[in-house]
Amino acid sequence: MHNYLLTSTLWLEALVKKEVQRQGYTITEVQDKAIYFEWEIEAIARMNLWSRFGNILYLVFEEQKNMRDFDTYFDTIYNLDWKKHVPSGYEVHIKATAIKSELWAPSTLQALAKKAIVKSLVGDNILREDSTKGTLEVRILMENNTLRVLLNTSGKWLHKRGYREMTGEAPIKENIAAALVILSQWKFREPLYDVFCGSGTIPIEAAMIAKNQAPGLTRSFAFQNWEWVPYDLLEKERKLAKGKEFSGEYTIYASDTDKRVLETAKRNAKFAWVEDCIRFQCMDYKNIIDKQIHGWLVSNPPYGERLEDFDIESIHKDMAQLFAKNKEIQWGVITSHEAFDSYSRAKYKKRKLYNGWELCYFYRKVS
Ligand SMILES: C[S@@+](CC[C@H](N)C(=O)[O-])C[C@H]1O[C@@H](n2cnc3c(N)ncnc32)[C@H](O)[C@@H]1O
Structure with a gap:
């Protein structure tokens, strides 16, 4: 079982929650702009394909309550299996946000997370990152002293369906x-x-x-290039979707x-x-x-x-x-x-x- 976060525009949470429930997934928490749920790996493809109202589907890679000091923060991130989750040569891009937490400085959280990930991947060597190969977007969320490490499975925001390369002057999302x-x-x-x-x-x-x-039928997603996700998952879900x-x-x-x-x-x-x-x-x-x-x-x-x-x-x-x-x-x-x-x-x-x-x-x- 995996935990996911589907982000929402403010005041559209009820619609986003409904579309998660429509897939039969188990909602675990609803906050402003955030719907958490759990399901098997299929959800990574199905929810990305079917979300009409959501913004980004994240995989919750780690969740730790009572995160109050930087040493534990560093060790927690270092001990995650980054070798499995960062495709070879990828750039690792980190964005941190902190709300009502003792570890509150986003720039410090970001820098430390990057250090921990690099050390976990290559020890004291230099990590070779090539953004032309791809980027793994990591979101660090500190909220009420709970740390969440999130991986962006969608890539571009989900409102970018792929059909609208050209727009008028003031397009609506x-x-x-x-x-x-x-x-x-x-x-x-x-x-x-x-x-x-x-x-x-x-x-x-x-x-x-x-x-x-x-x-999402005509677009691609970040998770497609992750080796640990079954390679034919998206294709299977696309076929199922066409049948519906x-x-x-x-x-x-x-x-x-x-x-x-x-x-x-x-x-x-x-x-x-x-x-x-x-x-x-x-x-x-x-x-x-x-x-x-x-x-x-x-x-x-x-x-x-x-x-x-x-x-x-x-x-x-x-x-x-x-x-x-x-x-x-x-x-x-x-x-x-x-x-x-x-x-x-x-x-x-x-x-x-x-x-x-x-x-x-x-x-x-x-x-
Ligand atoms: C806010 S934009 C609509 C954007 C649209 N929802 C989209 O996603 O691209 C308003 C549109 O009204 C059109 N418009 C302005 N005056 C108009 C009129 N008198 N009759 C019909 N359309 C008009 C403009 O050409 C513009 O494309």
Whole structure:
């Protein structure tokens, strides 16, 4: 049995916890931004492939309570089996964080951990590290005097699915887009509209959810190159995941006024294998204002500093007006433009969300 940590964006922990439980894994602890669970080695591949909302899947390599002095800290790390876990020639990259602990200085924790790992690997010799061969990312977490040594099994953050090499100007993170689709409570048989689709992230994530497509299917993971992990594990899990896909018919509309960004969106949808589910159109959102469309509208209108060319004020007023007039439509809008509160006459719920470092609000219709 192994222990794992799946990290989460703040306030998305409930969704991340659910996706771990959905795989049948045993949750051992939930904290802000952190879901701990245990399972066999299969989870290293399955959870990386299937996490729609998480950030990074770590393997908990060591956990020690009552870590209060540097000698014990050094010895604990030194005594771990690094020869088995560091692929030959790899660079070892260490990042330490300390919260409410007697050993509190991250730079000292980092330097000592590196010393201990190098000594464990090559004794007093020089460790030859070559970042072109690869990097093993080690996270040292000291929390309430408990030491955790974590190995990054994902590599790049899990929101980087692999389909979005190109983006528009202010793209939403893929895992946040997926969360919006779930939080909007979209019913897959109903039409879904994104009238500010940009590089297509919300429609693409919606299609992947509807098709039950594993979000990590087209990307690689750090653990693939670890010799102690069975070499065919990921391939087996990929095959299993492909077998779980649905092939229903979905009506997802994606539109934007920027032709160039629409081309990018189409390309992204193709890379994500969902282009057959999405109808792209170059269109101003104003075209839908007087139409009695029904279904769900989940969108990310221009807001904030990065898109200052647009008349953000009018766009938000218009959206609020549309929602007040069209009682048929279910809607969810992510924006950092708080004046939406004063425009909206429809009943809504508002929740905070971070898109990267940017604090946003997700407004969702309630009946
Ligand atoms: C915040 S971005 C959307 C980003 C998108 N969610 C993504 O992941 O790439 C807002 C988008 O609204 C589009 N936009 C601005 N004014 C518009 C209008 N009047 N009608 C339709 N789209 C518009 C911009 O071209 C931009 O792509």
